[in-house]
Amino acid sequence: MMHEQNKKIKLPGINNLSFDEPLIFELGSEGRIAVRLPDEQPVLSLPQHMVREEIVGFPQVGQSELVRHFTRLSQWNYAVDTGFYPLGSCTMKYNPKVNEDVARLSGFSYSHPYQPERLVQGSLRLLHELEQWLCSITGMKRATLQPAAGAHGELTAMMMIKAYFEDMEEKRTKVIIPDTAHGTNPASVSMCGFSVVPVKSGRFGLLEVEEVAKLMSEDVAAVMITNPNTLGIFECNVGEIAQAVHEKGGFVYCDGANLNALLGKVRYGDTGVDLVHMNLHKTFSTPHGGGGPGAGPLAVKDTLVPYLPVPLIDRHGESYRFNYDLPKSIGKVKSFFGNFLICVRAYAYILALGAKGLSQVSTNAVVNANYIKSALREHYHLPFDTPSLHECVFTDKKQQELGVSTLDIAKRLIDYGFHPPTVYFPLVVTGALMIEPTETESRETLDQFIEAMVRIAQEARENTGVLHDAPHRSKVTRVDEVTAARKPVLRWEKTLHP
Numbered sequence: 001m002m003h004e005q006n007k008k009i010k011l012p013g014i015n016n017l018s019f020d021e022p023l024i025f026e027l028g029s030e031g032r033i034a035v036r037l038p039d040e041q042p043v044l045s046l047p048q049h050m051v052r053e054e055i056v057g058f059p060q061v062g063q064s065e066l067v068r069h070f071t072r073l074s075q076w077n078y079a080v081d082t083g084f085y086p087l088g089s090c091t092m093k094y095n096p097k098v099n100e101d102v103a104r105l106s107g108f109s110y111s112h113p114y115q116p117e118r119l120v121q122g123s124l125r126l127l128h129e130l131e132q133w134l135c136s137i138t139g140m141k142r143a144t145l146q147p148a149a150g151a152h153g154e155l156t157a158m159m160m161i162k163a164y165f166e167d168m169e170e171k172r173t174k175v176i177i178p179d180t181a182h183g184t185n186p187a188s189v190s191m192c193g194f195s196v197v198p199v200k201s202g203r204f205g206l207l208e209v210e211e212v213a214k215l216m217s218e219d220v221a222a223v224m225i226t227n228p229n230t231l232g233i234f235e236c237n238v239g240e241i242a243q244a245v246h247e248k249g250g251f252v253y254c255d256g257a258n259l260n261a262l263l264g265k266v267r268y269g270d271t272g273v274d275l276v277h278m279n280l281h282k283t284f285s286t287p288h289g290g291g292g293p294g295a296g297p298l299a300v301k302d303t304l305v306p307y308l309p310v311p312l313i314d315r316h317g318e319s320y321r322f323n324y325d326l327p328k329s330i331g332k333v334k335s336f337f338g339n340f341l342i343c344v345r346a347y348a349y350i351l352a353l354g355a356k357g358l359s360q361v362s363t364n365a366v367v368n369a370n371y372i373k374s375a376l377r378e379h380y381h382l383p384f385d386t387p388s389l390h391e392c393v394f395t396d397k398k399q400q401e402l403g404v405s406t407l408d409i410a411k412r413l414i415d416y417g418f419h420p421p422t423v424y425f426p427l428v429v430t431g432a433l434m435i436e437p438t439e440t441e442s443r444e445t446l447d448q449f450i451e452a453m454v455r456i457a458q459e460a461r462e463n464t465g466v467l468h469d470a471p472h473r474s475k476v477t478r479v480d481e482v483t484a485a486r487k488p489v490l491r492w493e494k495t496l497h498p
């Protein structure tokens with residue numbers, strides 16, 4: 001069913017009871033205390049020399065002041081738990097709360113990385129099984145769960161490729177990366193001492209075999225491909241590209257951060273990919289934003305298994321053991337075994353959904369993105385009209401003619417109660433608005449978002465004034481973004497409604 005502009009759709013809007021709040025250092029008074037401990041020696045007392053008598057300037061607040069302070073600050077935030085968060089490339093899905101319960105089970109959350117194998121068999125089994133599931137989802141041989149983020153998975157991959165060629169006594173210095181790539185791709189490549197060879201994507205937003213083949217030589221260690229790419233388009237030439245790369249002895253690395261679109265549909269390994277990283281915090285449900293923690297497991301084919309970070313976790317009959325016996329390993333890339341509790345969440349998520357459920361996730365993510373795309377295409381310019389998957393990229397081209405920019409559109413969405421989509425990325429698209437709804441949003445929410453976008457397009461035609469200094473209804477209105485980044489003002493001083 002198509003979305004029709006409907007005057008009756010009620011937008012979420014914002015009109016909250018949102019309190020002004022000073023810094024905690026400005027609250028309370030001398031001698032106030034939030035929690036009183038017993039006067040006698042507590043059971044777990046610290047040695048006397050470690051106890052500080054007085055901390056100068058330490059806030060002294062009562063319990064209710066303390067709780068209100070942080071609760072009020074939390075209410076200034078926009079979150080997936082309060083509203084739609086269409087940040088393209090970030091996969092801001094709703095994360096089932098049961099995963100949080102599972103990650104907080106004391107057997108997991110209190111286990112210590114120095115505990116001997118025999119006391120953490122359950123945790124080892126979980127890690128081993130998660131590795132196997134990720135390998136079967138991606139069509140790979142083995143995986144490391146150590147990398148702490150997607151970018152870290154990329155870096156680990158590049159380190160392994162480097163180790164492989166050193167081992168083969170081959171000198172290769174270059175890595176080919178398409179112009180649509182996420183910024184972390186060239187960064188990971190340069191950190192490993194390779195130089196980046198950019199390749200342009202073609203007319204349809206796709207990598208073309210001839211373009212890659214032209215650049216491919218025996219000096220190229222790998223090609224990095226994001227699939228689906230950052231335009232949300234499936235790189236359907238990847239098989240042929242892989243052939244051209246393999247013929248010259250290079251590896252095909254896939255940035256699998258967009259796996260949410262392919263679960264149960266495509267296995268990277270079957271498309272000729274040799275290594276792929278996943279973002280557990282995107283695809284497999286960990287709350288993210290604000291910088292972590294995350295997990296970026298890296299899965300590889302046979303040839304590269306000897307170079308994986310140690311330890312691997314192997315199964316021997318009914319027991320699980322660390323395997324440090326990989327003489328060619330690049331070593332550790334993270335202390336201990338990675339961000340374990342992120343792995344626990346991913347495990348719970350995969351177990352709850354099963355193979356069919358995971359495949360349905362991708363179906364729904366793709367349907368939702370295409371629903372938005374088809375509803376907005378007459379209002380916003382689509383730079384590439386190639387069929388796309390889990391996200392869609394529009395531009396401000398139509399609105400630019402009226403003096404309205406992507407930034408204006410993004411900021412105005414806040415007034416209507418939505419988090420803005422990703423803007424000005426990918427870099428190859430001028431004035432990009434990159435929308436990824438994910439599978440967890442309902443038809444009603446998508447209709448509200450579409451309605452807000454349609455109204456903004458209308459305002460661009462009839463009432464541009466309201467757009468240029470939007471948002472109007474948020475706690476902080478339009479700021480100069482450069483100044484805000486360079487000289488942040490952390491103290492709340494302005495009362496909007498005195």
Ligand SMILES: *Cc1c(COP(=O)(O)O)cnc(C)c1O
Pocket residue numbers: 089090149150151152182184226230255257258279294296
């Ligand atoms: C998110 C993302 C990354 C980086 O992942 P982090 O976990 O933020 O380091 C890399 N590539 C693509 C395409 C992404 O969307």
